[in-house]
Amino acid sequence: MVPIAKLTIVEAINAALRQEMERDASVVVLGEDVGRDGGVFRATDGLWEKFGDERVIDTPLAETGIIGASIGLALGGLKPVCEAQFDGFATPMLDQLINHASRIRWRSRGRFSCPLVLRFPYGGGIRALEHHSDSPETYYAHTPGLKVVVPSGPYDAKGLLASAIRDPDPVIFMEPKRVYRAIREEVPEEEYTVPLGQARVLQEGSDVTVIAWGAMVRECREALALTSYSIELIDLRTLSPMDTKTLVESVKKTGRAVIVQEAPRNCSVSAEVAAVLSREAFTSLRAPIKRVTGFDTVIPYPRMENYYIADEKRIAKEIDKVMKY
Amino acid sequence: MRKTLAKFSVEYLQILDENGRADETLMPVLGDARVREFYEQMVRGRVFDETALALQREGRMGTYASIRGQEASNVGPALAMDKEDWLFPAFREDASMVARGVSMEALLRYWGWDERGNDVRDVNVFPVAVPVSTQIPHAAGFAWAMKLRKKRVATLVYFGDGATSKGDFAEALNLAGVFNLPVVFVCQNNQWAISVPRAKQSAAETLAQKAIAYGFPGIQVDGNDVFATYVATKEAIRRAKEGNGPTLIECFTYRMSDHTTADDAKKYRDAKQVAEWEKKDPIKRLQLYMKAKGLWSESYERALREQTRKEVDEAVKKYESMPPAQIEDMFRYTYAEMTPQLKEQLGYLKKSIEETKSTGGANR
Incomplete structure (x- = not known):
């Protein structure tokens, strides 16, 4: 009998970190408050006690330094898993990620590589301060050389993070903070991985394909209950490289697609999904591809963020419109 | 109550003055062959540099950042490093990279629009870093990895005076201080960040003193004195390897050329200043020293120039005859x-x- 625990996403992430650190002595965790404090969301709880301060490192408050040094740690043969405390605080890291981490393998023609993981909680809905609610996946997904992973539930969170840590390339691992503790799932205590680059069909259906990732998967699940259509729900899981095969196959079957994201619309991941579907499934489409997204504004402070993030009712309404096209 | 909590001073080191006279009390113990090696590496750097500039003018190579005048800041630190140590260059360290074993044709390839120039195996030198200051945290992280892996390896990173104004510099030095990392920060203060003079980069009297705020020593050296850059780096590498943490070395030098071949420095700086620095040339002063010691003669110079010319010409030939990369x-x-x-x-x-x-x- 395989031991199984009911874990939340944040507990599953903690379990993955513990598992990979036990498995591979070169894995080090670093960031602000990740050690003694166990991280502001407790994702690294207990790791410092178990692995000590050479492997679970409280750094100075310096995002550029954390990611820049992580690049150096990776070049020096370690596997850094660094944390940005919030989405909005990961922004200074973009310079190092775009100019260096993502292109070290490429520009050195394979001499060097940069196997690091940057984890951070993203998205709104927790009534946080400003700069604590962004969904910035587009910046990373647009950058050649980076992989971008967004789990939506505990089982995937553990398996995808393990894969990210074992991956030979830099991986951005965005954690849906709104559902950090909202979902409990059975998560095996034993070691397992979930491969990167593969979407997951959460529910099969024949009328319309709904595509989402991260926290919005929960809203989509709730929307399904509000409609009577046969809906195929796909969790993208890895935004880059994208599993277009699964998406295209599904839309060829259903002839309709609704893409749901929290991020602003302009030039976003949903646009790439829509472009792929319009190219690869054009003759199967029975309605225009629909995008349900955040607006092209800054995500509002908590008093108004519920208008910004699509809820299950808005998603259900849009599915209905696509069906009635 | 008011009291003074901290006072600091900044050390300056010059061993060989601009007239080629050495302060024998500060001279490192070097055999004749080693002194010649310093000279020959600087000449290699100079000849390579002149060739690269010519190739660029003829359209045979891309935009290039000349090292002219900075050969002592390039070569001294390179020769102070041990084989196992790692060098993280910025983009004005060709002579340093060559002295550490990077082939000249690889560098020509890099400046000649070909990524394969970065693929230099079996030499502990990282590729050129263009964005300014962003390579400094990499070196800190690399040094950190060596420390965590219990390897007796020092990491040396180059950057310019402009880089000291950027955040990456501050965050990397701060991390290095906090974690006592075995890293040597070498600032080639060549007085100019394209058109912006040193005085407009920082109100601090020296750049070396920035180290003090991060809790480790900083020293300013005569960057045109190859013995000074060598000795300061040697000491810093020993400190690093003995577990005593980082050092910042400010090499006080001068960019004799334009910023790059895409720049015209005449637009923003006084020719008189350039002429003043011409007198401090690092190669000339070592030549004077060697002549006085009987280590330099016209025939030695001729043979060296000939041999170096041949080496550089061969590198150019290899660079230009390489088959194109595959798409x-x-x-x-x-x-x-x-x-x-x-x-x-x-x-x-x-x-x-x-x-x-x-x-x-x-x-x-």
Whole structure:
């Protein structure tokens, strides 16, 4: 009998970190408050006690330094898993990620590589301060050389993070903070991985394909209950490289697609999904591809963020419109 | 109550003055052959530099950042490093990279629009870093990895005076201080960040003193004195390897050339200043020293120049005769394994080249 625990996403992430650190002595965790404090969301709880301060490192408050040094740690043969405390605080890291981490393998023609993981909680809905609610996946997904992973539930969170840590390339691992503790799932205590680059069909259906990732998967699940259509729900899981095969196959079957994201619309991941579907499934489409997204504004402070993030009712309404096209 | 909590002083080191006179009390113990090696490496750097500039003017190579005048700041630190140590250059360290074993043709390839110039195996030198200051945290992280892996390896990183104004510099030095990392920070203060003079980068009297705020020593050395850059680096590397943490070395030097071949320094700086620095030339002063010691003669110089010319010419020949890279390379190294998207795009590009060929059109 395989031991199984009911874990939340944040507990599953903690379990993955513990598992990979036990498995591979070169894995080090670093960031602000990740050690003694166990991280502001407790994702690294207990790791410092178990692995000590050479492997679970409280750094100075310096995002550029954390990611820049992580690049150096990776070049020096370690596997850094660094944390940005919030989405909005990961922004200074973009310079190092775009100019260096993502292109070290490429520009050195394979001499060097940069196997690091940057984890951070993203998205709104927790009534946080400003700069604590962004969904910035587009910046990373647009950058050649980076992989971008967004789990939506505990089982995937553990398996995808393990894969990210074992991956030979830099991986951005965005954690849906709104559902950090909202979902409990059975998560095996034993070691397992979930491969990167593969979407997951959460529910099969024949009328319309709904595509989402991260926290919005929960809203989509709730929307399904509000409609009577046969809906195929796909969790993208890895935004880059994208599993277009699964998406295209599904839309060829259903002839309709609704893409749901929290991020602003302009030039976003949903646009790439829509472009792929319009190219690869054009003759199967029975309605225009629909995008349900955040607006092209800054995500509002908590008093108004519920208008910004699509809820299950808005998603259900849009599915209905696509069906009635 | 008011009291003084901290006072500091900044050390300056010069061993060989601009007239080629050495302070014998500060001279490191070097054999004649070693002194000649310093000279020969600087001459290699100079000849390479002149050749690279000529190639660029003739359209045979791309934009290039000259090292002229900075040979002592390039070569001294390189020769102070042990084989196992690692060098993280910025982009004005060609002579340093060459002294550490990077081939001249690889550097020509890099400046000549070919990524393969960065693929230099079996030498502990990282590729050039262009964005300014962003390589400094890499060196700190690399040194950190060596420390955590219990390896007795020092990491040395170069950057310019402009880089000290950037955040990466501050965050990297701060981390290095906090974690006592075995890293040597070498600032080539050549007085100019393109057109902005040193005085406009920082109100601090020296750049070396910035180390003090991060809790470790900083020293300013005569950056045109190869013995001073060597000795300061040697000491810093020993400190690093003995577990005593980082050091910042400010090499006080001068950029004799334009910022790059795309720049015209006459627009913003006084020729008189350049002429003053010409008198402090690092190669000339070592030559004077060697002459006084009987280590330099006209025939030695002739033979050295001839040999170096030949070496550089051969590098140019190799650079220019290398077969072009394959278009696959553009896709192959983006990830460890090509993604389905990249495979598709590579297939498209190949097909597109074939199609335009068969219709007589050019691909670009």
